[in-house]
Amino acid sequence: MRIELVKRPERSKLFAALSPLIALGLTLIAGAIMFSLLGKDPVEALYYYFIDPLREVWSLHELAVKAAPLILIAVGLSICYLSNNWNIGAEGQFVIGAITGSILPVMFPDFQSWIVLPLMLLMGIAGGAAYGAIPAYLKVRFNTNEILTSLMLVYVAQLFLDWMVRGPWRNPAGMNFPETRTFSPSAVLPEIWSASGRANWGFVFAIVAAIALWFMLSRTLKGFEVLVLGQSPRAGRFAGFSQSKMVFFAFLVSGGLAGLAGISEVSGAIGQLRPTISPGYGFAAIIVAFLGRLNPLGIIAAGLVLALSYLGGEAAQISIGVSDKVVRAFQGMLLFFVLACDTLILYRIRFVGASAAKTVEATQNV
């Protein structure tokens, strides 16, 4: 038996909407099989992963805390991927944004005013965007592959953070722990509704960013430029769009949003810098971007799904003793299924048996 692809006359709207759901369904089935192999009751495991975290209000707040950085980073990445710029270094831009955003609360802890927080956020955005500009500049100026350079810079950023919190920025009163001083109250991102849980304004930023970029992509000339240059650089050139400017635009937007995610996470959820400030948000956001079909509104939903998998991982570890390492395997599988299901949008899949294939060939030869 053989699998053949038959090109559809036009993109299937039905499968464009269904493919992420099919992919989620397949991931759940594969997950159930995996849990059975690990010797756990699959129904119980999936319950703890995907239902249990949704049952309490404080837990929904945690969901928002985890979804905020994922959505912020992923909507930026959608601009990159739609315009054919492969930024996979969002994790590094996240880390650098967290560091530049923390300059004020770490170096000038006595400077306390309402203006501290807006300045921190702006500096975080600037840091992330500047770090994203490096692969963009190298791509435009030297034709260097942005996939490899942006990824290499992730390792550099993580090592730089490690040095900062163990070296120059170590808390003088912290008994030699590798962490900075804790941020003063005026440098902490406030909670949205602190009576019921921990969710902070980072989630609001994420929703606003997603809606703004959705508007840009679907309603403005800039959005059209992104899509044209992504699908056909030649047509874009004829339309007078600049490929190089688009590279910078995509990297600056995604780097800036990753930086904002970084400083929001540090200021809102952690409250200080530590050697590790992200459980791989920058990479998980790649999955979020594709699960959301590179549509900023879809990405909001996709970000909540991935955030749920992080929470579920913690819940399952506590309740049924499944290692939290399972989460990343889960997320990887999800991306595989998403990409596979996206084929259905452009192609019809035909299973051709050996004898049938011969008949087809025979009729074609006549």
Added chain:
Amino acid sequence: MFEDILITIATAATPLLIAAVGEVVVERSGVLNLGVEGMMVMGAVTGFGVALTTGSPWLGVLAAIIVGALFSLLFGFLTLTLVTNQVATGLALTLLGLGLSGMLGESFVGLPGIKMDYIHIPFLSELPFVGKLLFGQDPLFYVSLLLTAGVAYFLFRTRAGLTLRSIGDNHTSAHALGIKVIAIRYLAVMFGGACAGLAGAYLSLVYTPQWIENMTAGRGWIALALVVFASWRPWRILAGAYLFGAVSIGQLHAQALGIGVPSQLLSSLPYLATVVVLVLISRNRRLTMVNTPASLGRPFVPDR
């Protein structure tokens, strides 16, 4: 002392060389598999686990090769049969490999591993200066050199190699000539996976005989950069891999000497070197244009 440094450089360079030489075959066939890091880390965990349970490092190596090839089939099925985006699918393979290996290897963390024995040939291995370097290294070091020579010969001196390169340069014409584009690409992808698996096993059985989560630490990506650096030519990969081996061993020695530079900065040198080298090589547009397989990363759906 000097000889020992050269040998450690070879140990650091060998996994990069093996993985990159595998990937060059994949890319020469026109497929860009960015999942090297994921296949490598799967090879590392398999090699470690099988060697530990059976007590034989060679069985570990064999299992790593098989798992690497099978794992790459996932990528092959998606990109070749379902014609998904190769960049995204390669990334997916890396993320899945890192996740799965972390899960599978959890019980191995902290266990002492099994180290592959170094070769010892009486008399020859005891020669001054060159003895250990030429005749006293681990067996996979020699495998890596043979592999490089074999791939160089295959790609540029055999008819099959020419066929493979023709697919990479123009899959439509190759298909029109009756060449089985997809079947050959499947084989190329599996070869790349097998090599990445072997490179991973080298890390967990020779370089540092233990299992640490994410122990590949970006080496799969550096191998991908090496392929670009070498402009898709196997012998140049050898030069590049040893250059990187020298950088990473050099920074380790600098850390040990305690010169006044933060260790984190020294640790980031191999990554920074990768960026610098990529810039230097790609600014020469003609060189990269001429050597890049023209169909690299492009989707192919045979017309019927």
